[in-house]
Amino acid sequence: MAARISDLHIAREDTLPTPQALHEELPCSDEQAGHVAASRDAVRRILRGEDDRLLVIAGPCSVHEPASAVEYAGRLRELAVRHEDALLLVMRVYFEKPRTRMGWKGLIYDPGLDDTGDIGEGLRAARRLLLECARIGLPAASEILDLITPQYYAELLSWGAIGARTVESPLHRQMASALSAPLGFKNTTGGGVEVAIDAIHVAGQSHRFPSISMQGQAIVVTTTGNADAHLVLRGGAGGPNYDAASVAKAAAALERAGLPPRLLVDCSHGNSAKDWRRQPLVAADLARQVAAGSRSIAGVLLESHLVEGRQDIVDGRKGLVYGQSVTDGCIGWDSTVSVIGELADAVRRRRA
Numbered sequence: 001m002a003a004r005i006s007d008l009h010i011a012r013e014d015t016l017p018t019p020q021a022l023h024e025e026l027p028c029s030d031e032q033a034g035h036v037a038a039s040r041d042a043v044r045r046i047l048r049g050e051d052d053r054l055l056v057i058a059g060p061c062s063v064h065e066p067a068s069a070v071e072y073a074g075r076l077r078e079l080a081v082r083h084e085d086a087l088l089l090v091m092r093v094y095f096e097k098p099r100t101r102m103g104w105k106g107l108i109y110d111p112g113l114d115d116t117g118d119i120g121e122g123l124r125a126a127r128r129l130l131l132e133c134a135r136i137g138l139p140a141a142s143e144i145l146d147l148i149t150p151q152y153y154a155e156l157l158s159w160g161a162i163g164a165r166t167v168e169s170p171l172h173r174q175m176a177s178a179l180s181a182p183l184g185f186k187n188t189t190g191g192g193v194e195v196a197i198d199a200i201h202v203a204g205q206s207h208r209f210p211s212i213s214m215q216g217q218a219i220v221v222t223t224t225g226n227a228d229a230h231l232v233l234r235g236g237a238g239g240p241n242y243d244a245a246s247v248a249k250a251a252a253a254l255e256r257a258g259l260p261p262r263l264l265v266d267c268s269h270g271n272s273a274k275d276w277r278r279q280p281l282v283a284a285d286l287a288r289q290v291a292a293g294s295r296s297i298a299g300v301l302l303e304s305h306l307v308e309g310r311q312d313i314v315d316g317r318k319g320l321v322y323g324q325s326v327t328d329g330c331i332g333w334d335s336t337v338s339v340i341g342e343l344a345d346a347v348r349r350r351r352a
């Protein structure tokens with residue numbers, strides 16, 4: 001008998017709807033598409049220095065509860081209008097979590113929070129939420145982690161991230177060359193900025209690679225390159241990199257590499273030593289840099305939710321505090337309002 005040599009580690013296979021089927025089930029209207037296109041344009045203008053506002057990407061570390069994400073979106077939209085002279089507010093709507101070891105992988109991978117892993121339902125929930133953001137006129141941002149799932153929802157994003165764990169991956173860099181939204185590359189978890197600068201170069205070029213079509217067919221896609229890729233400083237194993245000296249060093253590295261010396265800074269992750277209480281201190285330092293005239297800082301990222309802190313998933317959705325993160329700790333709503341106000345004032349002071 002021939003030895004069994006395939007599928008030795010496959011427990012089961014389930015069929016997903018095609019990207020096209022999901023788009024037809026949850027279509028994007030002309031108004032929603034118009035909002036996404038205009039938001040991407042606004043992001044690009046800020047990145048290029050043609051608009052002196054600050055891009056602020058704020059929202060939960062991960063979305064696990066669509067209802068609290070919708071409530072957060074409504075509140076952020078009000079803040080966006082209040083500060084639109086100084087800030088472009090974008091909601092962080094993250095559905096796929098790259099874990100250091102094991103842990104809940106996000107709404108797309110496990111929408112039930114119970115390891116049942118109904119990815120079809122997760123994609124549906126993600127798309128529904130992004131459509132809701134577009135409906136209320138709030139631009140949305142997400143990390144692109146999986147190489148197939150973007151076909152299901154990425155056209156609704158106004159900003160995307162390639163995270164610290166995947167910034168060196170050739171597959172993510174070539175996938176980034178296909179994405180339609182401006183894209184931030186994080187420095188590595190070790191703190192390496194050069195790796196992200198390499199990634200920006202690679203994503204800006206044309207690539208040819210295997211992918212899936214809207215009809216779910218295996219295809220070879222040829223891309224034109226994403227000209228709006230940029231650097232995000234998120235700190236790393238060696239410490240934070242949000243201070244003025246680190247920002248200046250990174251801006252100089254960008255210039256040496258022939259790239260515009262403009263970047264985003266994440267107040268969380270390595271820049272807060274993963275302690276959410278430190279995020280307002282990081283944001284205050286960035287606000288001081290902006291008010292003092294820095295034009296290198298084009299944007300700021302915040303992990304924020306309705307309720308401060310974080311909680312563990314113990315028994316699926318049971319017992320969870322509404323509006324509190326189940327991944328990294330977040331600042332709460334009141335702190336979010338004051339941090340965003342401080343950033344807006346910094347832009348106004350820089351103008352004055």
Ligand SMILES: O=C[C@H](O)[C@H](O)COP(=O)(O)O
Nearest residue numbers: 061097098099100101103328
């Ligand atoms: O922002 C999210 C987390 O920092 C990232 O997914 C890693 O999380 P973990 O170290 O808890 O696995």
Ligand SMILES: C=C(OP(=O)(O)O)C(=O)O
Nearest residue numbers: 098163164165186234269
């Ligand atoms: C995982 C994230 O960030 P980083 O890649 O910087 O760790 C995140 O923003 O969720």
